[in-house]
Amino acid sequence: MVTKVMQIILSPVLALIVGVFFLGLARKIIARIHWRYGPPLVQPVIDMIRLFYQKSVSHGRMFDLGIILSLAGSIVVVLFLPFGKMCPLSSSGGLLVILYIMLLAPLGMALSGGEGANPNISIGISRKLILSLGYEVPLLLVLLAVMTHYKTISIMEVVNVQQSTSWSIISFPLFLSGLSYFLILPAILGIRPFDVSSAPQEISSGPMAEYGGKYLALATIEHAFVLFISIALFVNLFLGGAANPVIFFVKMLVVFVLGLCINAVFPRFRIEQAIKYLWKWPTLLAFLGLIITMAIRS
Amino acid sequence: MSLEILLITAFGGALLTYLAGKVSYKGRDFLAVVISLVLVVFVACLYGKAPEKTFYSVFFGIPFILRLNMLSWFFAIAISSLGALCTIFSLSYMKGRERTNFYYLTMLVVNAAMLGIILAGDLVSFYIFWEIMSWSTFLLISYNKGPALAAGMKYIIMSIVGSLAMLVGMLSLYTTYGTLNISEISAVIASASSGYILFILIIFGIAFGIKNAVMPLHTWLPDSYAEAPSPFTAVLSGMLTRMGVYGFLLLMYVIVGLHNVITPRLLSYHYILAWLGAITIVIPTFIAMLQNDAKKLLAWHGIGQGGYMILGIAFGTSLGVAGGIFHTLNHAIYIALLFMSVGAVQYRTGGERDLNSLGGLIKKMPIAFIGGLLGIAGLMGVPLTNGFVSKWLIYKTLILQRSPFLAFAALIGTWGTILSVYKFLHNMFLGQLPEKYENVKPAPFSMQLPIIILSAAILLFGILPGIVLKVINAIETSFGFESLNVTLWGITSESGTLNTINIFFAVLIVGIIVWTVFRLGAKSVSVRQDDSYAAGAHIPKDKYHYTSEFYNPLYRMIKPFLRDVIDEFYYWIASSVQRLSGSVRRVYAGDVGYYVMYIILFLAFLIFVQLKWKLW
Numbered sequence: 001m002v003t004k005v006m007q008i009i010l011s012p013v014l015a016l017i018v019g020v021f022f023l024g025l026a027r028k029i030i031a032r033i034h035w036r037y038g039p040p041l042v043q044p045v046i047d048m049i050r051l052f053y054q055k056s057v058s059h060g061r062m063f064d065l066g067i068i069l070s071l072a073g074s075i076v077v078v079l080f081l082p083f084g085k086m087c088p089l090s091s092s093g094g095l096l097v098i099l100y101i102m103l104l105a106p107l108g109m110a111l112s113g114g115e116g117a118n119p120n121i122s123i124g125i126s127r128k129l130i131l132s133l134g135y136e137v138p139l140l141l142v143l144l145a146v147m148t149h150y151k152t153i154s155i156m157e158v159v160n161v162q163q164s165t166s167w168s169i170i171s172f173p174l175f176l177s178g179l180s181y182f183l184i185l186p187a188i189l190g191i192r193p194f195d196v197s198s199a200p201q202e203i204s205s206g207p208m209a210e211y212g213g214k215y216l217a218l219a220t221i222e223h224a225f226v227l228f229i230s231i232a233l234f235v236n237l238f239l240g241g242a243a244n245p246v247i248f249f250v251k252m253l254v255v256f257v258l259g260l261c262i263n264a265v266f267p268r269f270r271i272e273q274a275i276k277y278l279w280k281w282p283t284l285l286a287f288l289g290l291i292i293t294m295a296i297r298s
Numbered sequence: 299m300s301l302e303i304l305l306i307t308a309f310g311g312a313l314l315t316y317l318a319g320k321v322s323y324k325g326r327d328f329l330a331v332v333i334s335l336v337l338v339v340f341v342a343c344l345y346g347k348a349p350e351k352t353f354y355s356v357f358f359g360i361p362f363i364l365r366l367n368m369l370s371w372f373f374a375i376a377i378s379s380l381g382a383l384c385t386i387f388s389l390s391y392m393k394g395r396e397r398t399n400f401y402y403l404t405m406l407v408v409n410a411a412m413l414g415i416i417l418a419g420d421l422v423s424f425y426i427f428w429e430i431m432s433w434s435t436f437l438l439i440s441y442n443k444g445p446a447l448a449a450g451m452k453y454i455i456m457s458i459v460g461s462l463a464m465l466v467g468m469l470s471l472y473t474t475y476g477t478l479n480i481s482e483i484s485a486v487i488a489s490a491s492s493g494y495i496l497f498i499l500i501i502f503g504i505a506f507g508i509k510n511a512v513m514p515l516h517t518w519l520p521d522s523y524a525e526a527p528s529p530f531t532a533v534l535s536g537m538l539t540r541m542g543v544y545g546f547l548l549l550m551y552v553i554v555g556l557h558n559v560i561t562p563r564l565l566s567y568h569y570i571l572a573w574l575g576a577i578t579i580v581i582p583t584f585i586a587m588l589q590n591d592a593k594k595l596l597a598w599h600g601i602g603q604g605g606y607m608i609l610g611i612a613f614g615t616s617l618g619v620a621g622g623i624f625h626t627l628n629h630a631i632y633i634a635l636l637f638m639s640v641g642a643v644q645y646r647t648g649g650e651r652d653l654n655s656l657g658g659l660i661k662k663m664p665i666a667f668i669g670g671l672l673g674i675a676g677l678m679g680v681p682l683t684n685g686f687v688s689k690w691l692i693y694k695t696l697i698l699q700r701s702p703f704l705a706f707a708a709l710i711g712t713w714g715t716i717l718s719v720y721k722f723l724h725n726m727f728l729g730q731l732p733e734k735y736e737n738v739k740p741a742p743f744s745m746q747l748p749i750i751i752l753s754a755a756i757l758l759f760g761i762l763p764g765i766v767l768k769v770i771n772a773i774e775t776s777f778g779f780e781s782l783n784v785t786l787w788g789i790t791s792e793s794g795t796l797n798t799i800n801i802f803f804a805v806l807i808v809g810i811i812v813w814t815v816f817r818l819g820a821k822s823v824s825v826r827q828d829d830s831y832a833a834g835a836h837i838p839k840d841k842y843h844y845t846s847e848f849y850n851p852l853y854r855m856i857k858p859f860l861r862d863v864i865d866e867f868y869y870w871i872a873s874s875v876q877r878l879s880g881s882v883r884r885v886y887a888g889d890v891g892y893y894v895m896y897i898i899l900f901l902a903f904l905i906f907v908q909l910k911w912k913l914w
Contacts, residue, residue: 052818052819052820055820057823057824058823071812072811075808079808099709100680107678107680114724114729115729117729118831122848126849126851127851130717141706144702144705210830213822218815275852290703293702
């Protein structure tokens with residue numbers, strides 16, 4: 001009981017630290033790729049603390065509640081994800097629940113932004129929702145392939161089986177799905193070349209256009225959690241999870257840096273181009289992966 | 299407390315309400331509400347009982363049977379409760395309109411007829427009540443005249459096609475077995491050839507498929523939902539359309555029986571039905587995204603969600619059927635709530651339902667907004683709302699049954715839903731408030747009450763689904779399924795457990811923590827809606843709507859694939875028949891001389907035949 005409560009408290013905190021670290025690291029790495037020096041690693045933390053004490057504007061109840069819902073949703077997802085061997089709420093519905101709670105974050109952001117009544121926000125949300133429909137097609141195929149392969153909807157089970165046999169990414173049909181997931185990862189994270197919804201130079205950061213002060217701080221924290229969740233999901237499903245949090249973190253780091261280096265050099269897609277890309281190669285791979293998995297399993 | 303008294307109360311009450319309306323409108327409103335509430339209490343008292351009563355020689359000596367079992371009780375309580383809430387909602391919505399007596403009469407008759415359908419223990423009374431329901435629905439859909447007349451016509455024509463199919467099935471059953479008693483048929487049908495069972499499944503499937511708007515039999519639905527008065531649309535989408543689901547359950551698991559449905563020798567009827575369900579989910583959901591009419595958008599979702607129910611019950615596993623039945627109830631709750639929310643907005647804005655001319659109403663109509671928010675959450679299936687639990691059951695069935703592509707169709711339908719319902723909620727309640735709606739008042743209490751009750755039900759059944767699942771479990775054991783391991787907050791099984799109370803506390807506690815952190819930060823200043831940042835540019839007020847053509851980039855990509863080809867095909871049939879009849883009509887010239895000529899020509903033809911071949 002006590003360990004359970006400790007885990008429930010510890011896993012979001014760890015996730016936050018990892019997520020914020022990734023945010024700082026991303027800025028540093030991209031700066032180096034651009035031949036700049038870049039801000040210090042702790043810059044996101046400094047920014048957040050500063051933002052908390054700054055003034056902000058509110059457009060109404062939903063404007064406030066939306067951002068709270070968004071962040072709360074992201075934190076709850078963390079409770080359902082195994083982090084090493086640590087998974088506080090493993091037996092509550094499995095991957096399907098994770099998939100659905102992951103909805104709360106963009107939904108809350110969209111509701112909050114909706115009350116902002118700003119054209120930039122509307123464009124941003126429209127792009128965000130279209131983009132998420134775009135990557136959801138291959139993502140669902142990937143997740144279904146995993147669930148069909150392991151005959152379970154429990155993510156803990158998937159991790160356990162991989163630990164006793166081999167990682168999914170190097171097993172035959174699933175490496176197609178794993179590759180597909182890796183290809184759509186930047187779209188899920190909303191980083192380049194898929195930063196269409198937040199595009200700062202075009203639409204003033206889209207859904208965040210009206211945010212200032214603590215709203216911006218919460219939105220940044222939320223982004224940190226999303227970073228953690230999408231990468232942790234990949235590590236759990238395809239890289240066999242890990243026996244302890246340290247190894248898990250190392251795996252996450254490798255995935256993140258690899259993804260970042262590939263994607264930092266691309267210019268931003270237009271939204272149609274992004275959808276065309278997402279519905280072409282990743283979907284094809286995921287589709288093949290699912291068909292072969294089904295054929296083998298039946 | 300017997301069943302015939304229930305039906306007499308329902309039908310008699312409808313008539314009484316009509317007569318009371320001739321005397322006083324107040325008295326009529328009161329009577330309508332009282333009768334619909336009495337029905338709820340009546341049905342609730344019948345919980346767990348299984349009365350059965352036979353009346354002889356009513357119709358050609360065929361006995362007329364009323365019976366109640368767990369399945370009918372489940373539908374009865376949903377029908378009567380929804381009917382009561384919609385009647386309450388109607389009080390202000392219909393005030394001051396013309397022909398309100400007629401409206402209440404037909405509304406209550408529809409309710410009574412639905413109760414009759416689910417209480418019927420033989421196919422003749424089933425058919426009679428089914429027809430009463432179809433015809434009174436037709437009258438209500440056409441209530442507003444204008445385009446509503448065309449919508450009603452479309453509905454009734456498709457309905458008649460369905461009824462005729464059912465009639466053929468009934469006649470065939472009667473000539474084969476000499477009885478139309480449901481329990482007697484189900485006892486003897488096991489010995490029938492698989493071809494005959496398939497025929498029965500298909501012929502009744504057409505009737506129920508039309509009612510439940512399964513693709514490709516869905517085309518009546520969008521127009522009817524959009525044109526009917528909003529409180530009735532809530533009944534229409536919530537329960538009436540779902541009589542099709544009841545029909546499928548009755549057909550597949552009571553009449554034909556579980557074993558006969560899922561045996562593979564039957565051309566995999568259930569598998570084809572499941573694929574039709576999947577198609578019914580995906581295409582309408584994406585069409586819904588292109589709609590700009592609030593009610594039409596919901597109507598397309600009404601079709602799409604019907605697909606989930608079919609997908610659930612088609613598979614013939616205890617989890618899937620539980621999901622299908624539960625989704626029927628959940629859908630009734632949230633779609634009624636959404637139509638009521640739209641109805642409230644329409645009531646206050648002079649009947650406006652064009653999404654591109656509304657906006658910003660959250661500050662004016664908070665209760666309607668909460669209803670809309672919880673309604674779309676249920677429709678999407680966000681965890682902690684009722685829609686989630688039933689969808690979870692259906693997805694899990696599909697994954698465990700190794701049908702990941704069906705599961706993919708169901709899941710991607712959900713993501714399409716998010717896009718369209720966000721647009722729905724945003725364009726009505728969020729964004730800029732147009733100046734003409736500056737003085738809009740909140741909906742009256744008689745509209746808010748049903749909205750609040752339904753919103754509470756969404757959360758209640760989402761957090762404690764066991765309340766309903768226990769009843770569903772009893773239904774399933776009566777079908778011959780193995781019993782599910784149901785707790786108050788979910789379902790336990792080997793391959794994945796659902797525990798909603800865990801999710802609830804996680805969301806609650808984390809939400810409180812985040813809220814506290816939010817409160818600890820520097821205070822924010824409330825600003826006017828037009829005081830927003832536009833990178834130095836001036837945002838014109840009231841000049842344009844930020845979300846018209848909201849998903850334009852996506853439209854351009856998917857629009858060519860989303861034509862309602864089937865509707866066009868039906869229209870083509872209709873116009874061809876019309877043209878054909880037009881040319882046939884010319885034969886009847888109206889001049890006696892022509893008719894005499896026809897007769898002589900015909901006689902000459904007969905004489906010619908006789909001389910040539912000597913047939914007689």
